[in-house]
Amino acid sequence: MSCKLISVLASAAILVACRAPERVASPASPHRVVTLAPNLTEIVFALGAGDALVGVSEYSDFPEAARRVPRVGGLEVDPEKVAALHPDLVLAMAEGTARGAVSSMQAAGLPVAVIPSGSLDAVLAGIRQVGERLGRTAEAERLTRELERRRAEVARRVAGRRRPRTLLLVWPDPPQAAGGGTFLDDLLREAGADNVVAARPGWPVLSPEWVATAPVEVLVIPDSDQTREAYARASASGALSRGPIARARVVRLDESALTRPGPRVFDMLERLAESLS
Amino acid sequence: MKRSAITLGIALLVLACAAAFLVGGVHLSLGDLLSGRGEEGQTARLLASLRAPRIALAALVGGCLALAGAALQALLKNPLADPFLLGTSGGAAVGAALAALAGLSPLVSPAAAFVGAAAASLGVALLARRGGRLDLQRLLLAGLIANAFFSALLLGAFSIASGEAARSMLFWMMGSLADATPRKVGALLPYAVTGAAVLVAAAARLNLFSVGEENAAALGVDTERTKRVVFLAASLLTGVAVAFAGVIGFVGLLVPHAVRSAFGNDQRTLLPASFLAGATLLVAADAVSRAAIAPAELPIGAITAALGAPLFAWLLLRTP
Numbered sequence: 001m002s003c004k005l006i007s008v009l010a011s012a013a014i015l016v017a018c019r020a021p022e023r024v025a026s027p028a029s030p031h032r033v034v035t036l037a038p039n040l041t042e043i044v045f046a047l048g049a050g051d052a053l054v055g056v057s058e059y060s061d062f063p064e065a066a067r068r069v070p071r072v073g074g075l076e077v078d079p080e081k082v083a084a085l086h087p088d089l090v091l092a093m094a095e096g097t098a099r100g101a102v103s104s105m106q107a108a109g110l111p112v113a114v115i116p117s118g119s120l121d122a123v124l125a126g127i128r129q130v131g132e133r134l135g136r137t138a139e140a141e142r143l144t145r146e147l148e149r150r151r152a153e154v155a156r157r158v159a160g161r162r163r164p165r166t167l168l169l170v171w172p173d174p175p176q177a178a179g180g181g182t183f184l185d186d187l188l189r190e191a192g193a194d195n196v197v198a199a200r201p202g203w204p205v206l207s208p209e210w211v212a213t214a215p216v217e218v219l220v221i222p223d224s225d226q227t228r229e230a231y232a233r234a235s236a237s238g239a240l241s242r243g244p245i246a247r248a249r250v251v252r253l254d255e256s257a258l259t260r261p262g263p264r265v266f267d268m269l270e271r272l273a274e275s276l277s
Numbered sequence: 278m279k280r281s282a283i284t285l286g287i288a289l290l291v292l293a294c295a296a297a298f299l300v301g302g303v304h305l306s307l308g309d310l311l312s313g314r315g316e317e318g319q320t321a322r323l324l325a326s327l328r329a330p331r332i333a334l335a336a337l338v339g340g341c342l343a344l345a346g347a348a349l350q351a352l353l354k355n356p357l358a359d360p361f362l363l364g365t366s367g368g369a370a371v372g373a374a375l376a377a378l379a380g381l382s383p384l385v386s387p388a389a390a391f392v393g394a395a396a397a398s399l400g401v402a403l404l405a406r407r408g409g410r411l412d413l414q415r416l417l418l419a420g421l422i423a424n425a426f427f428s429a430l431l432l433g434a435f436s437i438a439s440g441e442a443a444r445s446m447l448f449w450m451m452g453s454l455a456d457a458t459p460r461k462v463g464a465l466l467p468y469a470v471t472g473a474a475v476l477v478a479a480a481a482r483l484n485l486f487s488v489g490e491e492n493a494a495a496l497g498v499d500t501e502r503t504k505r506v507v508f509l510a511a512s513l514l515t516g517v518a519v520a521f522a523g524v525i526g527f528v529g530l531l532v533p534h535a536v537r538s539a540f541g542n543d544q545r546t547l548l549p550a551s552f553l554a555g556a557t558l559l560v561a562a563d564a565v566s567r568a569a570i571a572p573a574e575l576p577i578g579a580i581t582a583a584l585g586a587p588l589f590a591w592l593l594l595r596t597p
Contacts, residue, residue: 024301045457076436126376158564169420173456174448174453174455197572200572200573202570204450204573205454205573205574206572206573206574207301207302207567207571207572207573208327208455208456209301209302209303209324209567209575210302210303210571211570211572212324212327213320213323213324214572238456239456242323242327243320243323
C-alpha cells in the first residue's frame with residue numbers, strides 16, 4: 001500500500017474520530033457550571049447558585065466561597081481544562097479577551113452562554129440571562145429589580161446637582177481611562193459626574209500632555225493592593241503629578257467591585273454618588 | 278564629507294523640532310509661554326516642560342537607531358542589515374521584559390535592556406565567529422536565530438505576566454516616548470555621543486570595506502578590529518534606544534537608504550547625515566503620534582512602520 005493511501009486513510013479516521021459532537025443544550029437547571037470571568041462568578045453566587053460552580057476564572061475572589069472553586073485560567077482560558085470538568089453550562093463575557101477559547105469550546109459542543117456587560121443596562125440584562133440559564137429566573141428578577149430601584153434612587157438624588165468634571169482611570173501608567181460606551185461611563189454619568197473623556201469610546205490611553213492640562217476636578221481610581229503602588233508612583237512623579245489633575249479630589253473605590261461589571265458595581269454607583277455630594 | 282548634506286540635515290532637524298514643539302493634542306501658545314502670567318502662562322510652561330524633553334529624546338533615539346543601522350549596513354555590505362534584524366533590539370526588549378516580570382522597579386528596566394542588548398550582540402558575535410574571524414554571512418543568520426528565540430521569550434513573558442504588569446509591558450514594547458524627562462535625556466546623551474563618535478570616527482575605514490574585506494585589509498585596515506568596534510558601538514546605540522523608548526522599528530533600516538539615495542555612499546557623509554535624518558524622522562513621527570488622535574496617542578512604532586514599509590518598497594523599486 002502506498003504511503004499516500006495510508007495517510008489518506010489515517011486522515012479520514014482522524015476526521016471521523018474528531019467530528020464535532022452534537023451540541024448539547026444545557027439542562028433547565030444546570031449543576032456543573034463554569035464561569036470564565038470574575039463578574040460572572042459573582043452573579044452566579046448572587047443568584048444563590050454558587051454550589052453549582054465546578055470551575056471559575058483565575059481572578060474570581062468574591063465572594064469568599066469562590067476562592068475554593070477550581071480555576072480554569074486567567075485571561076487565557078484553557079478549553080481542555082473546561083471540557084475536563086464536564087460542565088453543563090459555561091458562562092463567558094461578550095467583551096472578554098478569550099474569544100478564541102470561547103469559539104473552540106463552542107465548536108467542541110460545550111454549552112457556552114455569552115453574557116453582555118458593555119453598559120449598566122447590559123449588566124442587568126446579563127444577570128437576567130444568567131438567571132434564565134441557571135433556571136433561577138425569579139431570583140434574577142428579584143435581584144435586578146432591587147438594583148434598578150437603587151439605581152433610580154441614585155438618579156433621584158443626583159438630579160439637578162452640578163456635575164464635577166471627572167476622570168476615571170483604570171490604570172495610571174500609561175494613563176488609561178474609562179471612555180464613552182463603557183459600563184463605567186454609565187456609572188460616572190449616573191453618579192452625577194461629567195466624564196471628561198466621554199467623547200472617546202472604549203478605554204483610551206491618554207497622552208501625558210492631555211492629562212497634565214485637562215480640567216479634571218475629581219479623579220476616580222480603583223483601589224487594591226495590586227494598584228495602590230502604581231497610582232502612588234504616578235501621583236508622586238508620573239502622569240498624575242502635574243497640572244489640575246494633581247490637585248483634583250481623589251475618590252478611591254474598591255478595584256474588584258468597580259472594574260467588574262457585576263452586581264457590586266451598583267454599590268460603587270451609590271458610593272461615588274455619595275462622594276460627589 | 279559633504280558639508281551641504283550636513284547643513285541640510287541640521288536645518289531640517291531644527292525645523293522639525295520647532296514644528297513639533299508647536300504641534301500636539303493640546304494647543305501651546307508661544308505668547309502665553311513667553312509673557313504669560315497666571316493660569317495660561319502656567320499651562321504653557323507645563324506643556325513646554327513636557328514637550329521639550331520628549332522632542333530631545335525622540336531626536337536622540339531616532340539618531341541612534343538610524344546611525345546604528347547605517348553603520349551595520351556598511352559593515353555587512355547588506356542593505357537589509359539593521360539592529361532589529363541582528364537581534365540586538367530583541368535582546369534589549371527581553372532584558373527589560375524580564376526585569377518587569379521579576380518585579381524590579383521601572384528604573385531598572387533601561388539597565389536591563391542594555392544588558393540584554395549587549396548579551397545579544399555578544400551571543401550573535403560568538404555564533405558568527407569562525408576561526409577567530411567574524412563571518413558576515415553567519416552574522417546575519419545568527420541574528421535571525423537570535424530574533425526567533427527572543428520573540429519566543431517575549432511571548433512567554435507576556436503569558437506569564439499578570440494582567441496589570443502585562444499592560445505596561447505591552448505598551449512599552451510598542452515603543453513610546455510618552456514618559457520622557459530631562460533626566461532620561463541626560464542619561465541617554467553620553468551613550469549616544471560615545472557610540473556616535475566611535476562610528477563617525479570609523480567612517481573612513483568603513484568606506485574601504487565597500488571595496489571588499491580583502492582589499493580593505495590590503496589597504497592597511499585592521500578589519501577584525503574595525504568589525505568588532507563598529508558592531509559593539511552599533512549595539513550600544515540600539516540598546517540604549519530600546520531601553521529609553523521601547524522597540525521602534527524601521528528607523529535603522531529606512532533612514533540610511535533614504536540618505537544614501539540622496540547623497541551617495543560615502544560613509545563620512547552617510548553616517549552623520551543618517552543620525553540627523555533619523556532624529557528628524559522620529560521627532561516628526563512623535564509629533565504625529567501626539568496630535569493625530571488626541572487625547573489618546575498613536576503608538577510611534579506604528580507610525581514609523583506605516584511610513585517605513587511603503588518608502589522601503591519605493592526605494593526597492595527605484596534600485597536598478
